[in-house]
Amino acid sequence: MTMIGGTGPRPAPVRPSDDDWTAFVEGAARGDQNSLSRLYDASSRLVYGIALRILGDPADAEEVTLDVFSQVWRSAKDYSRDKGTVSSWLIMMARSRALDRARSRGRRQGRETAIDASVDAVESAAGPEEATFLRLSAVRVRGAISALAPEQRELIELSFFSGLTHTELAERMGQPLGTVKTRIRAGMTKLREAIGVSKEVQ
């Protein structure tokens, strides 16, 4: 096994799929730091980007990113594919930690401002390691989201990146509670269909 140190060379670029990410997590579960390093190289832009969008502060986003990958290292052995993909695990963990951090610092107002402002945030150039997976996944999902009605898209994105409840969203948007629920449900149904997850079965 190659031990990866803090100042050692970065591993060769890889082109991971979610299956590769699963293998990295399995490696981390065996105590292999090289696997964690490769997962970090493949997915840190995603984790950091989510944290930055929620928190609007690079220093806070760094701490959340560190926290997420430290948690992956500690709990990789508990990961199970039947509860979601590795990318879903990382995304939900990044979201949860970032929202926790925002709440703990009483930044709800600031965070919402950051969310609004970050829509135009400059995205880093893609590295070769994500050309075939992360980038394509992002393009596909962004296409699906942009195809939603504007009022649906706004509510769904605000919900994900702010952690507001139905009631809080209704107050913030000045819309009736029932309207908010209906729009989010309709948007989520369209999103499922667009990204290929099974259609809602009544």
Next chain:
Amino acid sequence: MERGTLRFQCDAYLLGLLDGEDLREFEAALRASGAEGKALLAESTDVVAKIGLTAPLVDPPALLRTRLLKSLAPEPVVAAPPKPRGRLLAFAGWAVAAGLAVVSYLGLQNNSRLQGDLTATQQELAGLRIEAGHMKKVLSVVMARDARIIRLATSVPEAPQLRAFWSKPTGLVLTGLNMPMPAAGRTMQLWIVPKSGNPISAGVFRPESGGQVLLVTASAAAPEDAKALAISDEPEGGSAQPTTTPAWVGAVGD
């Protein structure tokens, strides 16, 4: 609750949209739905998580990778105070180092066979370093001058009282023995209940075998701003806010 509604409620639950009666109704429906509900929740996780891909993909600072890897391999234990645990860790480190030296010497005679041994020993050493770093963090909290001891009582039959040590500069440690194991797909979540505002997650955990709990977390909140610690049973991965009545609660004194 019909399947389509339950599916959407899974989405809403994962997004943190539900509160009050909606939340209680969903939890009851999820429990009643059994394996089907768990499958829907897993599917919803993959759908809801996709929304995160709309965030810009941004490179973190290069030094962050170095910080992460350094944090996984903490500094070796040096000048350990005369405490049994410290001596044991120091001895373990020296023993593994000695083992490495022996393996390296023999490797000259039979390199191919011993390469595997060396790898295993390196992994063992890495594990010991992580364990030593973990215990150093625990000691730094427990022995901190400002550490507060919080006893978390429970009404769960035959369940133990838990203890937490909370030091503003060093962090929060939760300890206990014989803690009951949460059900499959569930986890325990520690909450800081502030004097004003909503509870703040301080981490999720599952007891080790034998019910041992040793959770170490760097708390973002300060003890003087909190009125209580609480532990609730939550879906695996944790919740944004408590979704069940906390089973353990302890007041944070002054």
